[in-house]
Amino acid sequence: MNSIPGDKAALWEExxxxxxxxSGVLRRGxxxxxxxxxxxxxxxxxxxxxxxxxxxxxxxxTLKAQHTAYLTAGCVCxxxxxxxLCSITAxxxxxxxxxxxxxxxxxxxxxxxxxxxxxxxNDFRKNGRDSMLNxxxxxxxxxxxxxxxxxxxxxxxxxDSGALHFxxxxxxxxxxxxxxxxxxxxxxxxxxPHPLDPAIEYQPRSVRLNAWVSGPAPLQxxxxxxxxxxxxxxxxxxxxxxA
Amino acid sequence: MSVNADHVRRAALDSRxxxxxxxxxxxxxxxxxxxxxxxxxxxxxxxxxxVDTLFYNAHESDEHYSAVDTIRGQGNIYLTxxxxxxxxxxxxxxxxxxxTCGRHDTLGGACSAESNTVRYALEAxxxxxxxxxxxxxxxxxxxxxxxxxxxxxxxxxxxxxxxxDGKLSFADGLSAPGRYVxxxxxxxxxxxxxxxxxxxxxxxxxxxxxxxxxxWAAG
Numbered sequence: 209m210n211s212i213p214g215d216k217a218a219l220w221e222e223x224x225x226x227x228x229x230x231s232g233v234l235r236r237g238x239x240x241x242x243x244x245x246x247x248x249x250x251x252x253x254x255x256x257x258x259x260x261x262x263x264x265x266x267x268x269x270t271l272k273a274q275h276t277a278y279l280t281a282g283c284v285c286x287x288x289x290x291x292x293l294c295s296i297t298a299x300x301x302x303x304x305x306x307x308x309x310x311x312x313x314x315x316x317x318x319x320x321x322x323x324x325x326x327x328x329x330n331d332f333r334k335n336g337r338d339s340m341l342n343x344x345x346x347x348x349x350x351x352x353x354x355x356x357x358x359x360x361x362x363x364x365x366x367x368d369s370g371a372l373h374f375x376x377x378x379x380x381x382x383x384x385x386x387x388x389x390x391x392x393x394x395x396x397x398x399x400x401p402h403p404l405d406p407a408i409e410y411q412p413r414s415v416r417l418n419a420w421v422s423g424p425a426p427l428q429x430x431x432x433x434x435x436x437x438x439x440x441x442x443x444x445x446x447x448x449x450x451a
Numbered sequence: 452m453s454v455n456a457d458h459v460r461r462a463a464l465d466s467r468x469x470x471x472x473x474x475x476x477x478x479x480x481x482x483x484x485x486x487x488x489x490x491x492x493x494x495x496x497x498x499x500x501x502v503d504t505l506f507y508n509a510h511e512s513d514e515h516y517s518a519v520d521t522i523r524g525q526g527n528i529y530l531t532x533x534x535x536x537x538x539x540x541x542x543x544x545x546x547x548x549x550x551t552c553g554r555h556d557t558l559g560g561a562c563s564a565e566s567n568t569v570r571y572a573l574e575a576x577x578x579x580x581x582x583x584x585x586x587x588x589x590x591x592x593x594x595x596x597x598x599x600x601x602x603x604x605x606x607x608x609x610x611x612x613x614x615x616d617g618k619l620s621f622a623d624g625l626s627a628p629g630r631y632v633x634x635x636x637x638x639x640x641x642x643x644x645x646x647x648x649x650x651x652x653x654x655x656x657x658x659x660x661x662x663x664x665x666x667w668a669a670g
Contacts, residue, residue, distance in 0.1 A: 262599050267519070268560020272611075273569050277558070277619040288582075288601070290565030303617070307528065307558060309519025312541050337541075352513035354539040355602040366613040370529035370554070372522070403523050441569045 219419040224251075224399050226412035229339035231346060231396045233258050234389040236449060239297065239422035242415055243384040244361050248376065249413035250402040251360040252310055252336045254344075255285060255293045256394040261349060263287045267306050267356035273437040277366060279304040279358060282434045284390070284441060291445040292438075293393050295431035297422075298386040301379055303363040308372065310336030310357060311403040320410035333410050339398035347394060360385055362402040374404040388431075390424050390445050424449075461549065464490065464633075464667055471666040477659030478579050478648035480588035484509055485636040488669030491545070493644075494631040495552065495608045497660035499624035501647040502607040503561045503581040506536060506544045509639035512596055514538045518557040518603035528613060529554040530605060536634070539602070544640050549633035552626045556611040559621060561585065561604050562649045571651045584645035606647075607632050609654050621652045 219238060223245070224230055234240055242251055257263035266288040274283055281299035284292045296304075316322070316335040323332045337354065344353055363378035399412050425432050425442060432442050470489070474496070475481045485491050486509075493502055508514035520537040522528050530536070532550045535543040560566075563582035567575035582601060589596045608626040613619050648659050 262597070266560065266566075266603075268558060268603050269563075269566045269569070271619050272559055272621070273566070275619055276617055277613040278617045286566075286569065288563070288565070288598070290563070290567075290569045307519060307522055309517065309523045314541055337539075350513065351539060352515065352599055354517070356517075356519045365615055365617065366528055367615060370527040370613075372526050372528070404526070437569050440573060443573075444565070444568060 217421040219421060221416065221418045224397065224415045224417065226414050227334040227400055229334070229343050229398045231343040231394065234393050234395055234419065236389055236391050237421060237424045239386055239388045239420055241384050241386045241418045242360055243418070244379050244381060244413060245416055246413040247379055247381045248407070249361045249379050249415055250399065250405065251415055252340070252398040252400060253358040253360060254340060254396040257287060257293065258392040258394045261347060261394065263289045263291070264353070264355065265293060265358070270306065273441065274435060277307065279306055282430050284431050284438055285358070286441060290441065291448070292390045292441045294387040294389045295425055296385060297388045297431065298384070301361060301383040301385070303378065304385065305359040305362040305364045305402070306356060308359060308364050308402065308404055310340060311400050312337040315403050316410065334400055336398050336400040336403065339400055340396060343396045359402050364404060372404060374402065374406060376406060388422055388425065390442070391448065463670065467667060469665040469667050471664065473664050474661050475644065475646045475664055476661050477646055478584070479646055480584040481642070481644040481646070481664055482588050482592060483642050483666070484639065485642055485666060486639050487636050489636050490548070490633055490667045491636070491642065492631050492633045492665040493607055494629065494663040494665070495626045496628065496663055498628040498630070499608065499626050499656035500660045500662055501609040501649065501654040502662055503645040503647050504605045504607055505585070505601070505643045507600070507641040507643070508538065508544070509641045512594070512600065512641065514540050514542070515600060515602055516544060516604065521557060528558060530557055531555065536605070543637040545634040545636050547632060548635050552608055552630040552632060554625065555632065556606040556609040557603065558613070558619065559606050559609060559611040561601070561645065562647065567651070575651065578650065579648040581645035581647050581649070585643060588643060606654070621654055623653050624656065
């Protein structure tokens with residue numbers, strides 16, 4: 209595993225419980241590592257410009273600018289305004305889904321059976337959509353702001369017919385992905401299972417978060433240099449932070 | 452539905468006067484309401500024209516079309532006959548009941564001035580775009596719908612193939628003059644269409660052209 213710089217640059221660390229939802233602000237120049245503490249983790253993520261919440265992660269703009277249907281190291285996550293929220297600077301598992309969305313109460317109930325706090329206490333089965341709504345509400349956002357998310361650590365491939373295939377053995381314990389934030393970003397996370405995970409038992413996994421000061425993208429940078437599109441995306445982003 | 456039954460249904464539809472019948476020029480937007488049970492037909496009059504489309508619950512506009520819920524719900528990225536168009540709350544907004552094109556895209560999104568600067572050149576910012584059409588149409592309506600309400604959309608007649616190793620491209624269209632798609636509303640919906648003005652990729656065969664929009668009462 210590559211190393212997070214020395215203690216001086218470390219900002220904070222935190223462990224997300226299985227099924228937990230979380231939100232926080234990552235400033236331009238901060239980096240965040242997500243580490244799967246167990247195999248078969250999934251972390252649903254939504255990203256918003258913290259200075260203007262109507263600007264948010266845009267799956268279509270991200271995919272078509274980089275001619276890809278999935279995310280990995282070297283990719284950046286575009287907003288709907290032609291700017292880059294974050295870059296993916298390291299990735300041990302090679303594929304993160306962004307086309308399959310969130311689980312919801314119906315998916316969870318149909319697959320695993322519904323549970324309630326009254327019986328299960330804090331082990332009740334949370335779902336991705338309600339988890340996102342919980343966090344979005346803390347910033348004045350809600351249902352209308354639900355849009356395509358990222359599912360870190362999940363791999364879903366597409367057959368020639370368009371049919372989806374969930375790769376259940378994709379994520380191993382210790383797998384990690386690193387995000388470098390290129391603008392002040394509201395990050396919303398849920399560790400609920402991927403909606404297409406065929407597992408018979410409801411078993412979300414715990415995930416470690418480590419944040420540190422990395423600085424924004426340097427001039428010589430794999431994400432910036434991946435394609436001409438990304439060079440222009442960085443130019444659009446850096447315009448916001450001049451002077 | 453069998454071929455014969457489908458032919459009968461279509462003939463029955465064509466024998467009835469539509470509620471609405473309008474040609475929408477290239478680069479224009481269209482906004483309308485479709486009530487539950489009514490049928491919407493979009494015709495690609497000259498072929499290979501991308502029709503960027505969003506749907507909303509007509510009574511609760513924070514319920515909107517969701518590309519990822521639609522994809523997840525059917526386990527397939529392409530939209531065609533039988534596809535249920537799902538909302539961000541998991542409900543079925545409309546069902547595709549007829550499709551003479553074959554498949555439609557919902558991964559490619561809508562073009563915008565800003566994404567044009569990324570995809571093509573900084574000098575492409577000035578070019579007309581679908582998201583400008585969407586925003587102006589919503590602003591003219593004067594309701595409180597705005598950019599927050601522009602999630603990933605459908606591109607009828609557009610071909611965006613994905614390979615098994617995860618490559619995505621905008622390819623020449625599968626459509627042809629006169630091909631159409633028909634949708635039955637499963638709830639009262641607001642329809643927002645941008646007849647795409649994009650000139651920089653093959654989604655419109657580099658020549659945006661008009662479409663026809665027809666609606667029929669519930670049969």
